[in-house]
Amino acid sequence: MPAKLSVNLNAVAMLRNRRDLPWPSVTELGRIALSAGAHGLTVHPRPDQRHVRFSDLPELRALIDDAFPRAEFNIEGYPDEAFLALVEKTAPEQVTLVPDDPSQATSDHGWNFRAQAEFLRPVVQRLKRRGFRVSLFADPSPDGVEIARALGADRIELYTGPYGSCHSDSAKAANELEKLGKTADVALAAGLDVNAGHDLTVDNLPALARRIPRLAEVSIGHALTAEALEHGMAATVRRFLAACGW
Numbered sequence: 143m144p145a146k147l148s149v150n151l152n153a154v155a156m157l158r159n160r161r162d163l164p165w166p167s168v169t170e171l172g173r174i175a176l177s178a179g180a181h182g183l184t185v186h187p188r189p190d191q192r193h194v195r196f197s198d199l200p201e202l203r204a205l206i207d208d209a210f211p212r213a214e215f216n217i218e219g220y221p222d223e224a225f226l227a228l229v230e231k232t233a234p235e236q237v238t239l240v241p242d243d244p245s246q247a248t249s250d251h252g253w254n255f256r257a258q259a260e261f262l263r264p265v266v267q268r269l270k271r272r273g274f275r276v277s278l279f280a281d282p283s284p285d286g287v288e289i290a291r292a293l294g295a296d297r298i299e300l301y302t303g304p305y306g307s308c309h310s311d312s313a314k315a316a317n318e319l320e321k322l323g324k325t326a327d328v329a330l331a332a333g334l335d336v337n338a339g340h341d342l343t344v345d346n347l348p349a350l351a352r353r354i355p356r357l358a359e360v361s362i363g364h365a366l367t368a369e370a371l372e373h374g375m376a377a378t379v380r381r382f383l384a385a386c387g388w
């Protein structure tokens with residue numbers, strides 16, 4: 143089965159947050175994505191709420207429950223108490239734990255499973271007890287990835303940033319792809335399912351899907367939002383011209 147697509151709404155939220163106005167509506171863009179066939183929605187709430195706001199989460203939960211009951215809600219983030227409380231209140235289908243520092247502009251590495259095992263173990267158990275699927279953000283390196291399974295996680299999410307940043311260097315991209323592939327091989331052999339995300343694009347996705355045919359899910363925000371703007375620009379300009387009377 144091809145990988146499922148979860149649309150990350152953080153970039154939409156960031157655009158909305160530029161003004162004290164309700165557009166673009168994160169929930170409406172989520173509705174459009176799910177209506178178009180996306181399998182789920184992803185958000186990554188950060189402590190300063192500079193992207194998605196905590197108040198967006200109940201609306202997105204209700205959207206899925208009321209109109210798209212087969213879709214999944216994936217909440218990503220660093221598991222401090224505020225994040226865990228938010229997750230427990232929202233009850234997503236999947237929680238992806240990411241070792242983000244609040245000062246980071248975006249996620250740029252996975253967990254060090256060996257060094258952070260004792261921190262992660264009770265968190266994973268707490269979330270599993272609540273019935274959520276738990277995925278752990280992982281660097282493209284097979285070293286220690288099987289520890290994620292021993293901690294009780296269901297999946298890892300491969301950090302694809304280094305692969306995504308090689309768009310103009312095909313030899314480097316092939317090398318990064320192989321690292322991702324080897325990590326996925328070890329994870330799958332350990333009984334973990336494999337998600338992937340960060341800087342994935344229409345151009346770099348097909349090779350990833352070929353190298354990891356059992357890829358369960360990709361979450362994509364930045365490139366997908368950029369393309370939505372590009373492909374929606376002409377029709378939108380025509381709407382504004384019409385509003386000007388042209």
Ligand SMILES: CC(=O)[C@@H](O)[C@H](O)COP(=O)(O)O
Pocket residue numbers: 150152153185186193218240247248249279339340341363364
């Ligand atoms: C976990 C991860 O890879 C991130 O890509 C993240 O969810 C994206 O969030 P931002 O778009 O807010 O940087």
Ligand SMILES: NCC(=O)COP(=O)(O)O
Pocket residue numbers: 150184218299338339340341342361362363364365366
């Ligand atoms: N988990 C990764 C994600 O949700 C999307 O990240 P990006 O496409 O915005 O880089």
